[in-house]
Amino acid sequence: MNPWPTRRSLLTGALGASVLPLVASAASAVPLARHLVVVLAYGGWDTAYAVDPKPDRVGGAAGRLATFDGVDVWVDDARPSVEDFFARTRGATRLVRGVDVASVSHGVCLRAVLTGSHEREVPDIGTRVAAGVGADVPLPCLNMGSVGQPGPLASLVGRTGQSNQLAALLDPIAGLVTPHGALEPWEAAEVAELVSRRAQVVRGPAHVPERVADFVDTGWRAEAMKLRAAALGPVDRELSWEARADQAASALRRGLSRVVLLDAGLDFDTHRSNGPQGALHEELFARLGTVLDALEGRHDPGANDLLGDTVVLVVSEMSRSPVLNPSGGKDHWPVATYLLCGGPVRGGRVVGSTDPDGRALPIDLVTGSAGSTVLTPAAVLGAVMALFGLDNPYDTEALHALL
Amino acid sequence: MQPPPNPRRPRRPHPGTWPLLALLGCAEPPAYLPAPEDGSSTPATAPGPDDPALFVDPRSTEPTAAAKLVRASMILRGVRPSLDEHARVAADPDALEDLARSWLATEAFAATVRDIHEQAWLIDNAFVLLAASDGVRDVPMATIQRTVWDAPLHEIAAVVVDGRPYTEVVTGQTTVADPVLAEIWSGLTPTGAGETQGWTEHAWTDGRPRAGVLSHSSLWLRYRSAGINYNRGRANALYRALLCEDLLAREVDLTSDVDLADPEATNEAIRSDPACATCHAILDPIASALPFRPQWRADEMDLPFAVYDPAFDDLWATTSEVAPGFVGTPVADLAELGAAIAADPRFVDCAVRRFAGHALQLPPGEVDPALVTELREPFVTSGLDARELALQAALHPDVLAGPWLRATPAQLDRQLTDLVGTPWTATLDEPCCGGRAGSSPYGTFHLLRDRRFGFHMLAGGMDALFDEAPVRTSTPTTRLVLQSMARDAAAGVVARDLSPGAAGRLIVAGPLQVQVEQVHLRVLGEAHPDEVADSLALWERVRDRSGDPDRAWEVVLTALFQDIRLLHY
Numbered sequence: 001m002n003p004w005p006t007r008r009s010l011l012t013g014a015l016g017a018s019v020l021p022l023v024a025s026a027a028s029a030v031p032l033a034r035h036l037v038v039v040l041a042y043g044g045w046d047t048a049y050a051v052d053p054k055p056d057r058v059g060g061a062a063g064r065l066a067t068f069d070g071v072d073v074w075v076d077d078a079r080p081s082v083e084d085f086f087a088r089t090r091g092a093t094r095l096v097r098g099v100d101v102a103s104v105s106h107g108v109c110l111r112a113v114l115t116g117s118h119e120r121e122v123p124d125i126g127t128r129v130a131a132g133v134g135a136d137v138p139l140p141c142l143n144m145g146s147v148g149q150p151g152p153l154a155s156l157v158g159r160t161g162q163s164n165q166l167a168a169l170l171d172p173i174a175g176l177v178t179p180h181g182a183l184e185p186w187e188a189a190e191v192a193e194l195v196s197r198r199a200q201v202v203r204g205p206a207h208v209p210e211r212v213a214d215f216v217d218t219g220w221r222a223e224a225m226k227l228r229a230a231a232l233g234p235v236d237r238e239l240s241w242e243a244r245a246d247q248a249a250s251a252l253r254r255g256l257s258r259v260v261l262l263d264a265g266l267d268f269d270t271h272r273s274n275g276p277q278g279a280l281h282e283e284l285f286a287r288l289g290t291v292l293d294a295l296e297g298r299h300d301p302g303a304n305d306l307l308g309d310t311v312v313l314v315v316s317e318m319s320r321s322p323v324l325n326p327s328g329g330k331d332h333w334p335v336a337t338y339l340l341c342g343g344p345v346r347g348g349r350v351v352g353s354t355d356p357d358g359r360a361l362p363i364d365l366v367t368g369s370a371g372s373t374v375l376t377p378a379a380v381l382g383a384v385m386a387l388f389g390l391d392n393p394y395d396t397e398a399l400h401a402l403l
Numbered sequence: 404m405q406p407p408p409n410p411r412r413p414r415r416p417h418p419g420t421w422p423l424l425a426l427l428g429c430a431e432p433p434a435y436l437p438a439p440e441d442g443s444s445t446p447a448t449a450p451g452p453d454d455p456a457l458f459v460d461p462r463s464t465e466p467t468a469a470a471k472l473v474r475a476s477m478i479l480r481g482v483r484p485s486l487d488e489h490a491r492v493a494a495d496p497d498a499l500e501d502l503a504r505s506w507l508a509t510e511a512f513a514a515t516v517r518d519i520h521e522q523a524w525l526i527d528n529a530f531v532l533l534a535a536s537d538g539v540r541d542v543p544m545a546t547i548q549r550t551v552w553d554a555p556l557h558e559i560a561a562v563v564v565d566g567r568p569y570t571e572v573v574t575g576q577t578t579v580a581d582p583v584l585a586e587i588w589s590g591l592t593p594t595g596a597g598e599t600q601g602w603t604e605h606a607w608t609d610g611r612p613r614a615g616v617l618s619h620s621s622l623w624l625r626y627r628s629a630g631i632n633y634n635r636g637r638a639n640a641l642y643r644a645l646l647c648e649d650l651l652a653r654e655v656d657l658t659s660d661v662d663l664a665d666p667e668a669t670n671e672a673i674r675s676d677p678a679c680a681t682c683h684a685i686l687d688p689i690a691s692a693l694p695f696r697p698q699w700r701a702d703e704m705d706l707p708f709a710v711y712d713p714a715f716d717d718l719w720a721t722t723s724e725v726a727p728g729f730v731g732t733p734v735a736d737l738a739e740l741g742a743a744i745a746a747d748p749r750f751v752d753c754a755v756r757r758f759a760g761h762a763l764q765l766p767p768g769e770v771d772p773a774l775v776t777e778l779r780e781p782f783v784t785s786g787l788d789a790r791e792l793a794l795q796a797a798l799h800p801d802v803l804a805g806p807w808l809r810a811t812p813a814q815l816d817r818q819l820t821d822l823v824g825t826p827w828t829a830t831l832d833e834p835c836c837g838g839r840a841g842s843s844p845y846g847t848f849h850l851l852r853d854r855r856f857g858f859h860m861l862a863g864g865m866d867a868l869f870d871e872a873p874v875r876t877s878t879p880t881t882r883l884v885l886q887s888m889a890r891d892a893a894a895g896v897v898a899r900d901l902s903p904g905a906a907g908r909l910i911v912a913g914p915l916q917v918q919v920e921q922v923h924l925r926v927l928g929e930a931h932p933d934e935v936a937d938s939l940a941l942w943e944r945v946r947d948r949s950g951d952p953d954r955a956w957e958v959v960l961t962a963l964f965q966d967i968r969l970l971h972y
Contacts, residue, residue, distance in 0.1 A: 105639075105651030118652065120766065120872040139879050149871055150878075154863070158880040163856050169883050183890065183958065186948075190941060191962045198934060199967040205466050206474075208807045208971070215877040215967045222882035237856070271629035323666065331632065334655045 033344035035310040043268030045316040069348035081286035096338040098352035098360035104332035109317035116378030123151040132390040134258030138224035145263030155214035163237040170229035231256040249294035271329040308343035322357040368401030468496035473928035478797040480511035481817035507790040517556035523644040538586035543846020544835035569787040570745035575615035580605040588620040589707035611711040614741030620710035628697035634690035647753035688728030691719035692740040762796040807971040812862040816851035889964035
């Protein structure tokens with residue numbers, strides 16, 4: 001009756017073993033990653049504008065080709081943050097182009113780039129990494145955005161909510177719900193013990209042991225989250241991007257979480273006019289710079305630099321069609337580009353490519369050069385798992401060339 | 404509104420259920436199960452997971468009558484059974500069907516119907532804001548949001564609860580509206596007919612074709628079109644919700660030789676290249692039958708706003724140049740499109756899949772085809788009365804004997820509101836959303852339903868915009884929400900039930916032992932002596948230390964209201 005893959009099967013990789021299991025970075029000089037920050041650029045960025053330069057496909061927008069240690073990017077003085085970002089991460093950035101998402105539906109493509117699958121119950125990469133490296137912290141995966149798919153690993157994930165509701169829920173003073181005051185500590189302890197004990201002894205034919213395990217497990221996680229509520233910062237309902245980036249870094253730095261999912265808060269879905277892609281790219285890379293600032297602890301003199309063991313994964317669910325439509329906009333295009341940076345990323349290289357119309361070109365997954373395999377999100381995400389020393393859980397070979 | 408007649412249809416047995424449950428680990432010793440109904444004794448030593456005894460005693464997987472009652476009640480109403488209902492079923496387990504039938508006329512069932520169709524249409528979308536201006540300037544934004552997004556669901560629920568043929572969902576001549584909605588959408592005129600919970604019957608009188616919910620402005624606010632895509636996204640939303648098939652989920656293959664840089668070649672491919680035409684031949688004619696504004700910004704909305712505009716009636720002639728139609732049959736307008744959908748056998752199958760999927764907590768596509776076949780027959784025989792469908796789905800043996808289901812945030816909201824007597828709400832007096840849209844304060848909202856400021860997503864709710872699957876287990880934030888909810892609910896019950904002169908709703912007059920037993924039965928669906936004893940002991944410890952019996956009740960109830968059995972049923 002239960003159609004899901006189980007948490008245990010996912011944690012043990014029973015759903016799909018790698019054709020060539022990877023031992024991350026065994027022969028490399030880069031450290032194993034400990035933290036993951038996923039930034040989603042929703043709507044389908046026009047990769048021709050920056051990360052997959054195609055000067056004749058940007059509708060006449062100004063720009064020039066610039067190369068940063070082997071990573072070629074389309075930049076322009078009107079989009080200084082793009083150039084600043086790649087200059088700053090020079091040598092620590094990789095682009096993965098020509099990833100076939102096989103759909104033009106936002107929802108399906110989001111699922112594809114984040115989970116490596118079109119299926120609904122497959123966990124996203126953040127949740128998988130959190131399960132692999134973060135089960136010891138209270139909230140292994142903090143979803144600060146609007147998109148995520150934890151599947152059977154949902155007990156490891158929590159959302160902040162659109163209006164920072166998680167901080168409000170954890171703050172007994174500023175929260176939304178405080179009319180009756182808290183229980184006395186001894187009362188709360190008795191209640192927690194009773195609730196947990198009852199969950200473990202309740203039985204019946206409908207009983208599902210994994211649900212009980214999740215219930216008990218999330219009980220201690222909830223209590224531990226209360227102790228680390230300060231990691232989420234102020235309870236303000238409207239957070240600036242800088243505050244959100246600080247919140248994300250704080251959650252990682254203070255051991256609340258190992259993975260953060262962020263939504264850049266921009267809409268790249270430019271059907272009516274493609275012109276805004278320039279400004280959107282400028283804003284996106286400015287925001288990415290803010291994330292790097294937060295991870296490096298630039299706003300907090302006492303904070304340690306997290307970037308050395310953090311992978312920042314930036315992705316949009318698709319790209320945009322090669323030509324303008326009659327309205328001057330661009331429609332959906334089923335090819336994605338991933339951007340990875342951070343200390344554990346062996347940067348200075350582009351993997352995968354597209355033809356002049358933006359079609360994905362097949363590659364060799366080991367060398368990254370031209371080959372016979374169409375690059376899929378699962379291959380990329382399998383390699384991301386390897387950056388954390390985790391086995392490839394997908395039923396496809398990983399993109400070894402990313403390592 | 405009368406419940407449908409009881410056909411007393413004999414039920415087929417459900418062979419094979421218990422071994423499957425055993426494999427899922429569901430056949431552990433039923434510690435709180437009463438003795439089997441045939442009077443035989445429960446084994447003194449519980450079998451282990453590998454014990455072959457598990458495979459020879461199917462009785463160990465049979466839920467109690469009380470467990471069936473709780474599950475049916477949660478599926479159909481989202482509320483826990485009353486003490487009277489427990490007593491009826493304890494006295495006569497066969498009373499469940501008559502009880503369940505009586506629930507079909509309740510507002511709680513209507514809310515369940517709205518939940519089912521919210522999952523189909525994914526309407527409740529906190530990301531799209533409406534300007535609070537003109538006639539609704541003083542209406543709290545939370546109310547506006549709730550009204551606008553719930554309106555199509557209320558229309559569907561009215562069709563179902565009134566016992567009208569389910570096809571009226573897409574062919575109906577009327578809708579329902581409350582005073583706020585009538586200020587927001589132009590074209591709504593009261594018919595003077597029925598009223599339910601503040602929603603009265605209205606009709607669209609601005610010339611738009613009447614096709615049930617397909618005519619609803621709120622639906623096409625939720626599904627605004629990119630314009631240049633010629634309503635294809637809208638067409639797919641309609642196709643997915645009503646026929647359970649998501650054409651956009653199909654894989655797109657770009658390996659054909661079409662020159663995608665050439666618009667004319669692309670347009671030709673849409674018509675003739677099998678890789679493109681398969682979907683476009685379905686979507687484009689449907690899209691051409693949708694005469695609504697493609698898109699607009701919130702600050703462009705001059706209320707009441709006209710989502711329907713006759714200028715878009717024949718827009719297809721200058722855009723896609725594909726005439727309106729439905730799977731190969733031309734249609735003149737939206738009304739004919741609705742009728743064509745209603746006549747498609749997949750429409751009935753999809754309805755069955757949605758109601759069964761709700762009962763089993765499965766996506767419609769994963770419902771067993773044999774179950775679809777089985778449930779379709781009484782549904783059709785009833786004249787497509789979806790109350791009968793809902794009832795048969797909820798009481799199906801495979802549903803009643805299945806593994807735990809997980810209460811959705813909406814079900815958590817309803818069951819707590821029913822137990823406590825008041826909903827769990829909060830009020831924000833500040834203007835909504837940084838003043839970007841409208842100037843009214845956000846106002847009072849249900850903490851478990853609201854996505855923008857409430858805890859809907861933190862409690863495991865589905866993200867409407869991105870079509871995520873709802874969470875089916877506990878999460879850390881769910882536990883935090885449950886704790887907060889339980890604390891408030893407990894305080895609310897004590898304030899109401901134990902105040903001088905109050906007629907107790909949950910805590911009824913009587914000896915403490917009986918009070919605790921009844922609270923256990925009402926909240927948990929069972930009153931096991933060991934658990935009752937635990938609660939009594941806790942009650943006494945708190946009373947002894949605080950000297951306050953009310954405080955003792957608050958602590959005991961705080962534990963009960965966050966019990967695993969309120970999350971899983």
